Amino acid sequence: MSAQTIAALWDREMIRDCLFRYCRGIDRCDEAMLRSACWPGGTDDHGAYNGTTDGFVDWAMQALPSIERGIHQIHNILIELRGDEAAVESYFTALQRQPGGEGALVELYMAGRYVDRFEKRAGEWRVADRVVVFDWVDERPAPDKSEAERFAHRKSVGRRWPADPVYALFGTTAKGEA
Numbered sequence: 001m002s003a004q005t006i007a008a009l010w011d012r013e014m015i016r017d018c019l020f021r022y023c024r025g026i027d028r029c030d031e032a033m034l035r036s037a038c039w040p041g042g043t044d045d046h047g048a049y050n051g052t053t054d055g056f057v058d059w060a061m062q063a064l065p066s067i068e069r070g071i072h073q074i075h076n077i078l079i080e081l082r083g084d085e086a087a088v089e090s091y092f093t094a095l096q097r098q099p100g101g102e103g104a105l106v107e108l109y110m111a112g113r114y115v116d117r118f119e120k121r122a123g124e125w126r127v128a129d130r131v132v133v134f135d136w137v138d139e140r141p142a143p144d145k146s147e148a149e150r151f152a153h154r155k156s157v158g159r160r161w162p163a164d165p166v167y168a169l170f171g172t173t174a175k176g177e178a
Contacts, residue, residue: 011086012079014125015118019090022127023072029064030161031057039119042128053127068105069158070096074114086118086125097142105142111135 018037025034034057038044044056051059064070075091093111100106112134119128143150151157156165 008081011081011120011125015079015086015088016074016077018118018125018127019074019077019088019114023074023092024166026060026064027071027158028161028164028166029061031061033161034060036126038127038130039121043130044127045131047132047134053130067096067098070094070098071158084120085128086120088114088116088118090114090116100139100141106139107142109136109138111137 021033022037024030025032025037038053038057040052040054042053044051044053046056049056049059072092072094075093076089077091078089080087091111091113093109096108096110097105098108100108112132114127115131115133116127117129118125147157158164161167
């Protein structure tokens, strides 16, 4: 395998890692992890938010505490490398339990795609510009049960930063640094 092929494989893996850091940052309400996934000064069009990447993180950190529970998953990832830039389309699903428009708890199922322009700076890949494309949204009233009733014997239950078990396992900061 050529050095160029190995470098391209490495770049693709670092882009995937960045996408996964974004999901952990959102789901665990981990600001440092979330910031590690996007370049300052970029753009983010998330539908409900449209502005800079820094502004998106600030907005998300204010909105996330009202979301009782959430999980994002990344699926099909298409990456077109263009030197120190990449065009990336990533399919996602997101499940969130949160207050709805009337204030009552709802369960929100969203599916769509992150359409990202990544940049590689000083050897590191992050999202420079993002447009979130929604392909599916379903909102329903949340079951009127407590977490103890819903999760029953299923332990451990996911938590926010730093209480989630993943932080004990990794024992690290946002980018894997001790």
